[in-house]
Amino acid sequence: MRTKLLAAVVAAVTLSGCAVGGESADAGAAYPSKALSILAPGSPGGGWDTRARGLVNALSACKVADVDATVTNVPGAGGTIGLAQFAKHKGDPYQLMVMDSVTMLGGIVSNKSPVDLSELTPVAGLSRGPSAIVVPAKSPYKDLKSLLDAMEAKPRSVKWTGGSLGGPGQMTVAGLAKQRGVAAKEINFVPTAGGGESMNLLLSGAATAGIDTVAELRSQIEAGELRALSVDSEQRVPGLDAPTMKELGLGEEAVSTLAGVLAPAGLSKEQQQDVIALLDKVRKTSCWKKDLERNNWTEDWKPGEEFGKVLAEQRTQVTAILGELGLGK
Template sequence: MRRRRFFAWGLGVAACAAGCGTEHVNVGALRTRFSINPGAQRWARVCRAFSGAARAAGYETGTGTKITVTGLPALAAAELNNGQTLADTATPLSRLTGDVEVVVVPGNSLFKDFDDFGAHLLAHPGQTLLAGGPQGEPDHLLFGLIAKGLGADTRQVDYTGYPSSQEAVTALLSGKAAAAAGLFSDWRASIGDGRVRALAVSSAARVPDLDVPTLLESGVRVDFADWVAAVGPDAMTDDSREVAIRMCEEVTGSPGWQSACRANGWISIPLSGDDFEAWLGTEVERTRAVLRDLGLLDTTRATRCGIGCGNGH
């Protein structure tokens, strides 16, 4: 049985969802039956859409091989909360979707474009008040990557994390922050009514119907998404892993899944099997590095070897 490395879950319940119980070994059942669960409430909507597309493709859901839908925040939480080597607690199967992030400022901001904002952040990282979701989560990671890409002193970045996107909107509009980052879907309404202006999007390609440059176009070498993936339990045989990967590939290539992504504003970014595992190794390293740059991880701690070590990092 091949052993696979992945991140330790931020919540114990997620680990249970990924691996509690005994895996079915009946080959016929493994080919058609999957128990698909979200690792946390934040992934419930993607999980429902994925389960629905799997059923439409002819698979039974609710029982069978355990699959957990999880994402980038869980990876970052493992780094922040566990302070230990990446654990062999799950088997990477497939990347599913990504949410585009956007950098925004108030409608009356003196920053007319991303160049203005970037110049100020580079010159005054400690006086450029930034806001978004909780510390260490994707919005914070994005600002860390932007600061590093600009050449700013990342440890001086002044970031305040808020429990919800609405609180981040309130903070930005009340003057408690000069700029904010968050999911485009969460900021769409405020952008549409002119209360805020978008300076850049985090994806490699522009967002349709939004006349806003990408970070890459703006001179910052960052391609970033709040991604979601499917993983299996650690104690997964090669046969059941391959069956689950084939299911993921069939589902993410189906018209029903593409329709669900369009309806929810998700980017469909399928990547499966060994390719996904290799990509995940680089994502672990990037996440760990930016958390260190932001001062959220102890850089004096001994180097840890996890999934990245297995990919030559």
């Protein structure tokens, strides 16, 4: 099954930087000396978009750099439409892209993308965020066990949604199915281009269950429109009455994804270090720390080649899982 390529939708928002000072008074280096362009290869309002705009806010509001920063959204095909455009900016350290490892790797494998993350310059892994398994408030399923019982009895009767084809949501569901003896290819999973589309499927009753980041689901859970059955984090998420998958004996089925930033291919070591140093300043600001707290993100700083190593390891993991789903290369 191939995900439908969506037309690129570009929505740019430019935020002007402030005078250098405040929390980063030492940010007087040559880089950045002109405007930065940050690509979010997903829809406005989604996780990648939220992270990109958080970076822009920290650069400006916490006075990390006296330059403009622009966020551009290019959604579709698990991020690979935006990835293909981004790859054209070889050697340009002023072009950056936010992403998360498993989602984009899943998009690359399932869509047979001609561009691979190994071709780009790893800047840094920044954070991990918990996901939740949810059902509509009127659903008869009150806990994860009853939902998985139904899937085990009649796999196609449970319609899942949550993210792109081959993304971490589908991979987690595949792991849960395998644990119950259900073949991955029997899963009824409806891929979407973003959180808004998944939410519509859930709230309309067109989907039985969904899996997405807590940041995207929290408002509907708190409003009583969705019921959280479990979260994939190590600890329970404050404010959510839901056990962890680990508590339920399902911790190994969760697929953890690392969110971070990439630069185009062709950067020198010095240019790579300049971008890493900029993000290091950003992550230490109160602006970014507030975003971490607001979105239930946990910092996981992995600069440069450490991030590249994670991407290479997860490339192997993702390829194997998607092979079981019939989506591998």
